[in-house]
Amino acid sequence: MNTRFYHAKILMLAENHKFEVTEGELWVEGDTIRYIGDGTDAAPPAWDREIDAEGNLLIPGFKNAHTHTGMTFLRSYADDLPLHEWLHQQVFPREGQLTEDDVYWLNILGIMEYLTSGITSNFDMYFFPPVNAKASADTGFRTVQTSGLNNFGGTVELMEENYHIVNELSDLTSFIVGFHAEYTTSKELMEGVAKLAQKLKSPVWVHNSETKIEVDECKERWGMTPTQLTDSLGMYEYGGGGYHCVWVEEPDFEIFKKRGLTAVTNPASNLKLASGICPVKRFVDEGIAMAIGTDGPASNNCLDMFREMFLTSTLAKVREMDAECVGADEILYMATAGGAHAMQLSDCDSLAVGKKADIVMIDLKQPNMQPENNLVKNLVYSGSKQNVKLTMVNGKVLYENQDFDIGFDPAEIYARANAIIGRMK
Amino acid sequence: MNTRFYHAKILMLAENHKFEVTEGELWVEGDTIRYIGDGTDAAPPAWDREIDAEGNLLIPGFKNAHTHTGMTFLRSYADDLPLHEWLHQQVFPREGQLTEDDVYWLNILGIMEYLTSGITSNFDMYFFPPVNAKASADTGFRTVQTSGLNNFGGTVELMEENYHIVNELSDLTSFIVGFHAEYTTSKELMEGVAKLAQKLKSPVWVHNSETKIEVDECKERWGMTPTQLTDSLGMYEYGGGGYHCVWVEEPDFEIFKKRGLTAVTNPASNLKLASGICPVKRFVDEGIAMAIGTDGPASNNCLDMFREMFLTSTLAKVREMDAECVGADEILYMATAGGAHAMQLSDCDSLAVGKKADIVMIDLKQPNMQPENNLVKNLVYSGSKQNVKLTMVNGKVLYENQDFDIGFDPAEIYARANAIIGRMK
Secondary structure (H helix, E strand, O other), X not given: OEEEEEEEEEEEEOOOOOEEEEEEEEEEXXXXXXXXXXXXXXXXXXXXXXXXXXXXEEEEOEEEEEEOHHHHHHOOOOOOOOHHHHHHHHHHHHHOOOOHHHHHHHHHHHHHHHHHOOEEEEEEEOOOHXXXXXXXXXXXXXXXXXXXXXXXXXXXXXXXHHHHHHHHHOOOEEEEEEEEEHHHOOHHHHHHHHHHHHHHOOOEEEEEOOOHXXXXXXXXXXXXXXXXXXXXXXOOOOOEEEEEOOOOOHHHHHHHHHHOOEEEEOHHHHHHOOOOOOOHHHHHHOOOEEEEOOOOHHHHOOOOHHHHHHHHHHHHHHHHOOOOOOOHHHHHHHHHXXXXXXXXXXXXXXXXXXXXXXXXXXXXXXXHHOOOOOHHHHHHHHOOHHHEEEEEEOOEXXXXXXXXXXXXXXXXXHHHHHHHHHHHO | OEEEEEEEEEEEEOOOOOEEEEEEEEEEEOOEEEEEEOOOOXXXXXOOEEEEOOOOEEEEOEEEEEEOHHHHHHOOOOOOOOHHHHHXXXXXXXXXXXXXXXXXXXXXXXXXXXXXXXXXXXXXXXOOHHHHHHHHHHHOOEEEEEOOOEXXXXXXXXXXXXXXXXXXXXXXXXXXXXEEEXXXXXXXXXXXXXXXXXXXXXXXXXXXXXXXXXXXXXXXXXXXXXXXXXXXXXXOOOOEEEEEOOXXXXXXXXXXXXXXXXXXXXXXXXXXXXXXXXXXXXXXHOOOEEEEOOOOHHHHOOOOHHHHHHHHHHHHHHHHOOOOOOOHHHHHHHHHHHHHHHOOOHHHOOOOOOOEOOEEEEOOOOHHHOOOOOHHHHHHHHOOHHHEEEEEEOOXXXXXXXXXXXXXXXXXXHHHHHHHHHHHO
């Protein structure tokens, strides 16, 4: 499938996490970007489709660097509750009833929502990674799976098995070692994770310092922060990172730098569950890599990178009481290249020749994108799902003008999701 | 124009700021809702249009209770700057160059964006209220204008003139007394405002306690908070309220209660300009009326009630470190009936027989609205401009499936907005 975009504005990654807009053509051959230019200095292939972008903006697809996609069934099911009650009385009892088949359909609902928000890949932690990966492969969506291993579910052996199954399933699916969190996982199990990561030469990912109580209790148990503890267990020989990273402490920043870890921020979830506000400016000032995630739809409640980008920037500003800090280019970098770095998707990080064709067309002919004073700021501060005109993953258009081309009827997916939660009421 | 909505879910206001969803038909005759029910117990008029809602949700239009619509030209022009530098070096010099004609077109751009977000009326403070009102009347949009009077522009006499011009212009336009802020307005001018409000029996509205420095300096100047000072000048004999209300102090809550004032929160702007987080829970607990506004597009940078609703709830939660506080129904009440109360639009506050037909159809057949566990929570926590299928103001459909019916070509409006800011670069 060869696709020509013409009359396009194209968002190119420049130096120092900045972006530049060029005008012209972008050519996709198969799954790869083969040409960006004015179209006069290269020989085009035979086109399967030519898309007049009409002056709209092509951007690299967003990378959702932390989520639990299969939790779509719990959207708006139980909100406005304290975290403990929410988890133990609402979430866990219902998750316990999920079958592999349920999770397959719930993943597809989440993937549909990602596509509406210009998200072209997710870094997913949920039950049944091979099932989640199959839902991605079947719909044409790119996914990186990790394990949510903890004392209540999973084994290191099963994780190793899933690592191979998912990595071998499809070009679109990969697996990185991970586990749920220090507060849910025994030291023995964590030691097993570290050994597996070293054996597989894999980074390790974990929920890290999401709440104050998590950090306080970890320090009581071990005399160390979650970052210090996991580092002391040899987790990060091949890098990795933490999800949330709200309550990180002074020594943690040094470990993030020394190990080259990425901090993934999940601002909407951190607000809604009253967890706190991530010290984004400090991470940026320290030169620590950052990425952005939606967290799962039960705590957010939506899967929308525009909302997360706005929050990541503006919560940094209000946290530091400094309107100048963490500007729009830095945020857009986190949401695209930063996420790709975290997810080991370096061939999907930007629009450039040789990169995979994970591309979003942004509709600029909407009032919230006008005037065109600064397209990056328009995207980060004013952008909305309404502006996503087309989402292409791996060279294939999966979403365009509110229609999906993923091999499933949306009405069927909605009916299945309603039936799954309906069964549990 | 008589319009029948059928196969609809209809969001009805219940007691205690709660909502209920009913299913059936909603009939609009002229500018008014004439019937809600199953359609079997009333005689229909001759229909000009019958709309199959296909199970989608009708809600009352959102009321944007504080904005500066004409600032659309400055969207993404200057961001990531400290407030003082932003205002004095970027905003004021360019606003000084605006003509009445410019402001007319910039208002229409803003009105278009409101319609995409299901906003059916705005409470607007900007230069040239009669021009702003004319842009609303010409497009069919409902507006409440107030004055931005301060030491650098306007007079009490001009405000009185504008009061009559705007109130008499159209059924869609009205005017309430206001001025910019304590820190920009002399005591003599404020006393003039208070006298005018008493003469006209009008509420008074003002930017109040937006930043800490504003409150600190007011207390230095007058030994009183902005709320205390304005109250002491006799401003609130007929009520009114404050925009922003971030740094309100203990005695201020009593004044809000005694005078029946409304606090309008503007959370996106307060984050982006690093002003702070409004004590929403405290206002709600005190039983003080609240409403929600976007503030102007230069500081936000978009006009999106979905984003503001999510922020109003979740910032309250993280401010209080209490995930339970300020739930979804309370927020939706603020964004609809609360705003209508603030704007003296009691005939537009809800979907009920006899109310004006300011109605939004929400597309539930989108992944972010599924499953349908709780439609109010879906709206507040997961809703997006993408879900606005149709916006009707005063019985006329102004926006439907991304097309506008406002008497102007969007391309022309975008070109004018780009030309206005282009002239100033």
